Amino acid sequence: MDMGIAGKWALVCAASKGLGKACAAALVGEGVNVVITARGEAALQAAAAELRALNPAVQVLAVAGDITTPAGRAAALAACPQVDILVNNAGGPPPGDFRDWDREAWIKALDANMLTPIELIKATVDAMAERGYGRIVNITSGAVKAPIDVLGLSNGARSGLTGFVAGLARQSRLASRNVTLNNLLPGPFDTDRLKVTLAGAAAKSGQTVESVAEARKQQLPARRFGNAEEFGAYCAFLCSAHAGFVTGQNLLMDGGGYPGTF
Numbered sequence: 001m002d003m004g005i006a007g008k009w010a011l012v013c014a015a016s017k018g019l020g021k022a023c024a025a026a027l028v029g030e031g032v033n034v035v036i037t038a039r040g041e042a043a044l045q046a047a048a049a050e051l052r053a054l055n056p057a058v059q060v061l062a063v064a065g066d067i068t069t070p071a072g073r074a075a076a077l078a079a080c081p082q083v084d085i086l087v088n089n090a091g092g093p094p095p096g097d098f099r100d101w102d103r104e105a106w107i108k109a110l111d112a113n114m115l116t117p118i119e120l121i122k123a124t125v126d127a128m129a130e131r132g133y134g135r136i137v138n139i140t141s142g143a144v145k146a147p148i149d150v151l152g153l154s155n156g157a158r159s160g161l162t163g164f165v166a167g168l169a170r171q172s173r174l175a176s177r178n179v180t181l182n183n184l185l186p187g188p189f190d191t192d193r194l195k196v197t198l199a200g201a202a203a204k205s206g207q208t209v210e211s212v213a214e215a216r217k218q219q220l221p222a223r224r225f226g227n228a229e230e231f232g233a234y235c236a237f238l239c240s241a242h243a244g245f246v247t248g249q250n251l252l253m254d255g256g257g258y259p260g261t262f
């Protein structure tokens with residue numbers, strides 16, 4: 001299927017690795033020019049080189065910086081000639097017990113996983129509406145739908161973003177101008193982030209990482225973790241010309257892990 005987005009520009013945040021990088025790769029494959037960001041320069045430049053090799057016909061710009069800071073966001077936005085597609089992403093907050101989190105921990109989580117996406121949406125969405133095309137995909141988490149006890153910071157901050165996006169997506173000044181906002185909710189995907197989580201669980205339980213990973217897979221109907229390419233492909237579809245009637249949705253990708261009907 002031709003996604004109908006060749007020649008457009010996308011800003012894909014936190015995209016030197018994992019899910020963000022896979023979204024950028026899928027968009028590049030569709031002929032979309034991308035600006036990718038991450039804090040670590042070396043991995044970011046390596047990712048940019050990989051993306052250029054995927055499709056030499058598109059422009060791939062890499063902007064190193066922390067997307068959760070005003071300076072990081074300003075640099076990313078300045079590099080993108082126009083943002084037709086925005087993929088919001090950043091690292092997830094650490095696990096723990098809410099009794100140990102102070103105000104600063106909460107502000108950090110809110111900044112990364114709620115306020116940064118909102119700032120970037122604010123900076124781009126009206127120009128999208130003026131041009132009559134806009135796709136915003138927020139990478140959130142399956143924890144929004146089925147909270148994970150130790151990830152209280154993530155459950156809380158991402159739910160705040162989810163509530164905000166639910167309202168904004170339904171503004172007719174956006175929806176009637178072909179601007180959509182959706183959230184993609186990953187379950188367990190085989191990325192560096194998951195490896196860190198599994199290593200933490202293994203250390204805590206005294207088991208090997210392999211046995212913890214295997215047990216986790218067995219809890220999923222799919223009996224496997226997701227791979228980032230699958231996630232990128234779904235993201236590219238949501239950003240495509242064909243997805244203009246899909247807005248304000250929370251789309252779970254979790255191999256059937258969530259047990260509810262809706």
Ligand code: NAP
Pocket residue numbers: 013014015016017018019020037038039040041043065066067068089090091092093139140141142186187188189190191192193194
């Ligand atoms: P990952 O493999 O660890 O990749 C994270 C990427 O984000 C890296 O490129 C990292 O580069 C970049 N990044 C992190 N913080 C950043 C910041 N402040 N500014 C700019 N770039 C930043 O993680 P992932 O698995 O793709 O996860 C992506 C998001 O999905 C996270 O929020 C995660 O919590 C969420 N999620 C993942 C899973 C899963 O199973 N993988 C499940 C649920 C939710 P630098 O470190 O160099 O900045």
